[in-house]
Amino acid sequence: QKEVEQxxxxxxxxEGAIVSLNCTYSNSAFQYFMWYRQYSRKGPELLMYTYxxxxxxxxxxxxxxxxxxxxxxxxxxDSQPSDSATYLCAMRGTDSSYKLIFGSGTRLLVRx
Amino acid sequence: xxxxxxxPKYLVTQMGNDKSIKCEQNLGHDTMYWYKQDSKKFLxxxxxxxxxxxxxxxxxPNRFSPKSPDKAHLNLHINSLELGDSAxxxxxxxxxxxxxSPLHFGNGTRLTVT
Numbered sequence: 715q716k717e718v719e720q721x722x723x724x725x726x727x728x729e730g731a732i733v734s735l736n737c738t739y740s741n742s743a744f745q746y747f748m749w750y751r752q753y754s755r756k757g758p759e760l761l762m763y764t765y766x767x768x769x770x771x772x773x774x775x776x777x778x779x780x781x782x783x784x785x786x787x788x789x790x791x792d793s794q795p796s797d798s799a800t801y802l803c804a805m806r807g808t809d810s811s812y813k814l815i816f817g818s819g820t821r822l823l824v825r826x
Numbered sequence: 827x828x829x830x831x832x833x834p835k836y837l838v839t840q841m842g843n844d845k846s847i848k849c850e851q852n853l854g855h856d857t858m859y860w861y862k863q864d865s866k867k868f869l870x871x872x873x874x875x876x877x878x879x880x881x882x883x884x885x886x887p888n889r890f891s892p893k894s895p896d897k898a899h900l901n902l903h904i905n906s907l908e909l910g911d912s913a914x915x916x917x918x919x920x921x922x923x924x925x926x927s928p929l930h931f932g933n934g935t936r937l938t939v940t
Contacts, residue, residue, distance in 0.1 A: 722866065748928065757830070757916055757931030758869070800867055813874070813882055814929060819867040 717741050720803055720817030728825050733790040737803035737817045740784065744805040744815075747779050749788045752800045752819065761801075762788065793824045829853050830932035832917050838938045839907055847902045847935045849917030857881075857922040858900035859929065860892060863914045875900055876922050907939045 720737045727733055735749075746765055750758035762777040764770045764786075770777045776789040786805075790797055803817040830851045839845055851858060859882070860872040874882035875894040889905040900917060914934040921927040 752867075755933070757918075757933045758929075759931070760928040763928060802867070802869065813871060815871075816869040819869075821867075 718817040724821040726823045733793050735788040735801050735820050737786050743807035746806050747786050748804045750802040795824045795826050798824050832932040832935050836936050844905045849900045851919040855919035857920050859918040861916040912939045
């Protein structure tokens with residue numbers, strides 16, 4: 715079993731829809747949680763970062779962490795065609811290696 | 827200016843050859859990484875260097891050898907290339923001070939071994 719599980723999709727939604735992307739993980743030592751967005755033929759870019767449990771909002775994006783369930787989510791409101799990309803969750807613990815573990819990514823397509 | 831730049835962008839080569847990928851970052855970061863992304867988009871860390879010192883060395887065949895001449899550069903040399911080495915290789919960098927430092931990625935080197 716992988717340390718981080720993510721539904722690969724693809725997830726196809728109409729423009730304006732609310733999108734929910736999720737990851738589950740098994741390592742209770744993870745404390746830092748991130749979402750990266752990757753466009754085709756590009757490198758991943760950081761979208762959201764949260765520490766421990768709770769919510770964080772940035773514009774149309776909201777990240778949620780539920781450490782008791784080992785479950786994290788990214789919500790996208792009023793989705794746009796430009797949001798079409800692969801979304802990767804990533805997380806790390808507090809050990810000195812700072813190794814970031816990625817999910818396999820969910821491909822999102824927002825239809826105009 | 828590109829923050830993390832990799833060369834070449836595409837690399838097509840035959841089995842058994844030796845090839846190198848170069849990476850440079852101009853962000854002033856002290857830590858650099860190599861990640862491998864397979865056809866299913868799974869990103870897996872291979873190596874990490876902090877101030878030219880190897881700090882992460884995952885279970886990678888010893889045909890892969892990283893080299894960091896200074897903290898702004900991290901190269902990857904691959905000997906005796908195999909079909910299974912075909913993937914996209916991403917270089918990344920970050921500040922090591924502070925566990926919440928995000929990774930900044932380059933745009934990848936797409937390696938195809940025939």
